[in-house]
Amino acid sequence: MVLKRTQMLIEIAMASALAIVLDIVPFLSFKLWAQGGSISFAMIPIFLIAFRWGWKAGLLNGLVFALLQLIIEPMVVHPVQGLIDYGLAFPAIGLAGLFANSLKNAVVRGNRAGIWSSMIAGVLLGSLLRFLCHFTAGIVFFGAYAPKDQPVALYSLLYNGSYMLPAAILSIILLGALFSSAPILARTRSHV
Numbered sequence: 001m002v003l004k005r006t007q008m009l010i011e012i013a014m015a016s017a018l019a020i021v022l023d024i025v026p027f028l029s030f031k032l033w034a035q036g037g038s039i040s041f042a043m044i045p046i047f048l049i050a051f052r053w054g055w056k057a058g059l060l061n062g063l064v065f066a067l068l069q070l071i072i073e074p075m076v077v078h079p080v081q082g083l084i085d086y087g088l089a090f091p092a093i094g095l096a097g098l099f100a101n102s103l104k105n106a107v108v109r110g111n112r113a114g115i116w117s118s119m120i121a122g123v124l125l126g127s128l129l130r131f132l133c134h135f136t137a138g139i140v141f142f143g144a145y146a147p148k149d150q151p152v153a154l155y156s157l158l159y160n161g162s163y164m165l166p167a168a169i170l171s172i173i174l175l176g177a178l179f180s181s182a183p184i185l186a187r188t189r190s191h192v
Contacts, residue, residue, distance in 0.1 A: 004188070008053050015045035016064040024072065035142055036075040036085070037134070037163040043093050043171050047123055048178075050097030051104075051186050058094020058126075066090035081141040089133035096122030100186075107183045115179050115186070120172055127168035134160040 022028050022041040029040035046065060050058025066086040076082035099122035106114025138156030146155035179186055 007188070008057055011052065012049055012057060012061045012064060015049045015061055016068060019043070019045040019065045020068045020072065023069070032163050033159065035145060037160065039163050039166045039170065041170065041174065043126070043130075043167060044174055046090070046093045047096050047126060047171055047175055048185065050094045050126065051100050051119065051122060051175075052188050053097065054100045055095050055097030058097035059091040060094070062091035062094040063087070077141055081137045084133050084137040089130045089137075092129035092133060093126040095129055096126035098122065098125065103179075103186050107179075107186045112180070115183060116176060119175055119179055123168060123171050123175060127164060127171065131160055131164040134164065
């Protein structure tokens with residue numbers, strides 16, 4: 001049990017570090033807006049941990065990533081906005097781990113359709129929850145940036161959707177390729 005927990009924590013640390021690198025290296029991350037938001041590969045390591053270890057590990061991985069982002073590239077205008085955009089949004093990605101068991105079962109059975117459907121459902125859930133956090137913070141804290149005649153909610157939808165939708169699609173494509181070529185990555189030591 002201790003070995004398994006140690007392995008999980010090491011993987012979370014490595015995935016958090018990889019996610020930060022994927023988020024800050026210019027040719028791996030496309031910064032779209034001055035107030036934050038980018039199309040990057042950063043969610044992929046968090047999704048991978050969530051699928052390997054479950055939603056609790058996914059939440060922890062997202063939280064560690066959020067704390068590292070706050071240290072390296074903070075975009076905080078108010079403490080509550082910081083909590084929503086970092087403390088809730090990135091851990092929410094880890095809730096993809098709610099589909100970890102169905103993904104692992106599909107891997108064990110060699111069910112490609114099950115692998116894809118579980119992975120897509122998890123990525124969509126994690127991405128949607130993260131989007132909702134950023135969308136809410138955008139309405140409450142960044143409404144002043146909306147064009148004069150545009151409703152703040154529409155502005156936040158377009159702003160946050162412009163990077164979240166491509167990032168979710170990118171995650172689905174790359175995780176799909178990863179699990180198709182190496183499905184064992186979805187399994188932890190106890191599942192091998």
